[in-house]
Amino acid sequence: MQLFGTSFAGELYNPSRLLEGRMDFELNDEERAFQSAVRKFGDTVLRPNEKRIDSGGKIPPEVLSGMAGLGLLAMPVPEEYGGIGASAVLTELAAEEVGRGDFSMATAVFFLLEAGWGAILARHGTEAAKKELLPTVCKGEAFLGIATTEPSGGSDLANLRTEARREGSEFVVRGEKAFVSGVEEAKALGGGHLTLARTSAGKGFNFLYVPTRSSGITTQKFENMGRMGISTGALAYEDVRVPERYLIGTEGRGFDCAMEGFSIARTFVSAACIGAAERALETGSAWIKERRAFGQPLAKFEAIQFELVDLYTQVEATKWQCRRAAWLIDRYGKDGTAQHRSEIDRTVASVKLVAPQVAFDTIRRVMMWFGAAGYTKEIGLELGFRGIMSYLVGAEGGLNIMRIILGRELLGKEYVPYK
Ligand SMILES: Cc1cc2nc3c(=O)[nH]c(=O)nc-3n(C[C@H](O)[C@H](O)[C@H](O)COP(=O)(O)OP(=O)(O)OC[C@H]3O[C@@H](n4cnc5c(N)ncnc54)[C@H](O)[C@@H]3O)c2cc1C
Numbered sequence: 001m002q003l004f005g006t007s008f009a010g011e012l013y014n015p016s017r018l019l020e021g022r023m024d025f026e027l028n029d030e031e032r033a034f035q036s037a038v039r040k041f042g043d044t045v046l047r048p049n050e051k052r053i054d055s056g057g058k059i060p061p062e063v064l065s066g067m068a069g070l071g072l073l074a075m076p077v078p079e080e081y082g083g084i085g086a087s088a089v090l091t092e093l094a095a096e097e098v099g100r101g102d103f104s105m106a107t108a109v110f111f112l113l114e115a116g117w118g119a120i121l122a123r124h125g126t127e128a129a130k131k132e133l134l135p136t137v138c139k140g141e142a143f144l145g146i147a148t149t150e151p152s153g154g155s156d157l158a159n160l161r162t163e164a165r166r167e168g169s170e171f172v173v174r175g176e177k178a179f180v181s182g183v184e185e186a187k188a189l190g191g192g193h194l195t196l197a198r199t200s201a202g203k204g205f206n207f208l209y210v211p212t213r214s215s216g217i218t219t220q221k222f223e224n225m226g227r228m229g230i231s232t233g234a235l236a237y238e239d240v241r242v243p244e245r246y247l248i249g250t251e252g253r254g255f256d257c258a259m260e261g262f263s264i265a266r267t268f269v270s271a272a273c274i275g276a277a278e279r280a281l282e283t284g285s286a287w288i289k290e291r292r293a294f295g296q297p298l299a300k301f302e303a304i305q306f307e308l309v310d311l312y313t314q315v316e317a318t319k320w321q322c323r324r325a326a327w328l329i330d331r332y333g334k335d336g337t338a339q340h341r342s343e344i345d346r347t348v349a350s351v352k353l354v355a356p357q358v359a360f361d362t363i364r365r366v367m368m369w370f371g372a373a374g375y376t377k378e379i380g381l382e383l384g385f386r387g388i389m390s391y392l393v394g395a396e397g398g399l400n401i402m403r404i405i406l407g408r409e410l411l412g413k414e415y416v417p418y419k
Contacts, residue, residue, distance in 0.1 A: 025320075031090060038094050041070055042101025050102045053229035054383055058185075059107055064140035072098070072111060074118030074138045076264075081122060082135035088264065088333070091115050092271045092326035096319075099272030100279040103380060105387030106229025108272035109181055109395075113145045114138075116265030117194050121209065123334070124249040124257050129209060132245075136190070143191035145182035146265070147210070147235060148258060154179065154394060155401050157196065157255070162237065164208055165200035171208055171247070173197055173216075173240040181395070183219050183233030186212035193235070194248055196258045207254025209246040216240040226386025262397060263333070263348045267325045269396045270348075270355035274322055276384045277315045277359040283381070284308065284366035291369075298369060307365055314358045321351045346409045353402035356391035363388065 027035065045066050053059055067073050075091050077083025086094075095115070099108040118137055121144065122130060136142035150160050162175025175197060186192050192211040199206050212219065212235070220234040249257035285308060288298040298304050325347040332340035367374035367381045374381055392399065408416045 025323075027093075031093065034090060035093050035097065037070060038072065038097040039100070041066060041072075042097045046098065046101030046107055047103075050104050050107075050383060051377075051380070053102060053106050054104045055228070057228050057231075059110055059229045061140075063107065064110075067107075067111070068138065068140040073140050074114040074134065074144070076115055076119040077122045077134050077138055081130050082138035083118065083122070088267065088326040088329040089323065092267060092323060095268040095271035096275035096278070099275030101275075102229075103276055103279060103384040103387065104229060105227040105272060105276065105384070105390065108269075108275075108387075109227055109230050109390075110143075110185075112265055112268035112272060113181060114143075115268055116261055117144050117146050119264055120194065120257060120261040121248065123260075124207075125209070126245045126247065128245040133191075133209065141189065143182050143185040143189050143212075144209075145180060145186060145191075145193040146258075146261065147177040147180045147193035147195040149177060149179045151176055151178045151234070155398055157258075160196060160198065162195070162197040163200060164195075164197035164206040164242070166244075166251070167241075169244050171206060171242045171244065173208065173210060173237040173242055175237055177235045177237075179222065179232055179394075180235055181230055181232055183212065183235060184221055184231035187219060194258070194261070196254055199252050204252035205254040205258075206251060207248040207257045208242050209248065210235075210237070210240060210242055214240045214242070225389070226383075227390055260333070263325075263344055264329060266348050266352040266396050267322060267329060269391055270318070270322045270325070270351040273355040273359035273388060273391060274315060274319045276388060277311075277318075277355075277362040280359075280363045280366045280381065280384060281308065281311060281315065283379075284369050287366075288369050304369060311358075311362045311365060314354075315362060318351060318355050318358050321347065322355060325351050342409055345405055349402040349405040349409070352391075352397065353399055353406070356388055357399070360385070360388045360392060 045063060049060060049063055071084035072094055074083050075086040075094060078085045095108065095112055098111045102108060114137055118134060122134060137144045148154065148157055150162060152161065162173065162177065164171040164173045180193060192209055195208050195210045197206050216238045217240055218236045222232045224232050248254060288304055291298045328344045328347055332344060363381055363384045370379055373379050404416060
């Protein structure tokens with residue numbers, strides 16, 4: 001019996017639903033207005049400051065307060081905790097603009113850490129922690145980051161060693177984290193990191209907000225090659241006592257919260273890469289129209305024009321995959337089915353796999369259109385080159401880890417050759 005609509009090859013569908021046209025790529029008026037406000041902020045505040053951010057080793061306070069004024073810090077956090085309650089799609093749009101504005105990626109990293117991990121704290125933190133921490137993060141008066149990587153490795157998180165054991169109403173953290181973004185910022189501004197640690201007796205993982213100024217923490221700063229405006233460092237925890245109100249999610253189930261946060265943060269990382277790639281293409285397009293060789297603009301040589309077209313096509317494809325990741329997170333991130341979860345994992349991993357490579361490749365090729373000038377700091381493409389490299393080597397998960405996630409999703413868990 002046919003209950004409704006039309007049947008084709010045994011599938012029932014309702015023709016009137018087909019006409020609803022639910023797939024909508026158009027931004028609404030508010031989204032467009034917001035996007036252009038953030039682009040203006042990028043053009044007038046971030047761009048003029050990016051070299052200062054790179055050489056001075058920090059994001060100037062007036063840049064952070066400007067971001068806070070626009071609602072850009074931890075923007076998915078609901079209004080009652082100081083944020084603007086932005087959707088993942090709106091945050092993705094903003095991440096593109098921040099990546100386009102500060103080519104060094106430092107501001108984009110600050111932005112996406114607050115957005116991604118602020119969203120997780122707002123979703124899974126205790127009421128007391130949300131009230132205490134989120135308003136200051138949204139104002140740029142405290143830093144919020146993520147600490148999962150350890151000196152022994154960051155890819156194989158299930159084997160991390162840092163321990164958070166319960167003692168009464170506190171957790172006691174012991175261990176070490178490494179290559180963590182924002183260690184110096186959290187010391188200077190105040191704030192801390194959502195920290196993944198195993199429970200005592202190996203009964204899962206606890207995910208805890210650990211303030212960096214806690215007694216028992218010592219830090220170390222690493223000298224990076226890029227994104228100099230935000231620090232990377234190590235944290236050593238010697239029996240650091242953390243109150244239970246700082247527990248994120250359920251005790252022993254912290255791994256799931258961390259993975260949920262990575263899906264969100266990886267989407268915004270990818271968006272920042274797309275913004276940087278678009279800026280490189282714009283810079284390069286203006287240059288090849290102006291620069292002449294053999295009696296005509298470089299843009300008239302098909303070897304260069306076709307390269308521009310190929311790069312544009314890759315950037316556009318990646319951008320729409322990224323928007324789709326954000327859309328999926330909005331629609332199914334909180335209470336989707338296992339099938340939705342799998343779709344989010346696949347989409348996010350594929351965009352995080354591709355976006356940094358596309359951005360890096362775009363910047364590298366545009367650099368070559370500039371010839372020798374491309375190799376100078378004056379042109380500034382090297383800023384993006386150094387910044388994007390962080391996402392290729394591992395920040396927010398290495399490329400091969402994205403491939404492992406995709407392999408597992410495409411073939412099934414039994415084809416991942418280790419736990
Ligand atoms: C600038 C920067 C900022 C960072 N910020 C943070 C932060 O804020 N918080 C945080 O916790 N971490 C941070 N990280 C660390 C990042 O998460 C790790 O670099 C990443 O998880 C990889 O871990 P690893 O560097 O220890 O490399 P490893 O895990 O040692 O892996 C080394 C290489 O081997 C590859 N690999 C690993 N396993 C496999 C496998 N099974 N098959 C094939 N290839 C494999 C990896 O992809 C990588 O290329 C940051 C890193 C950088 C570069």
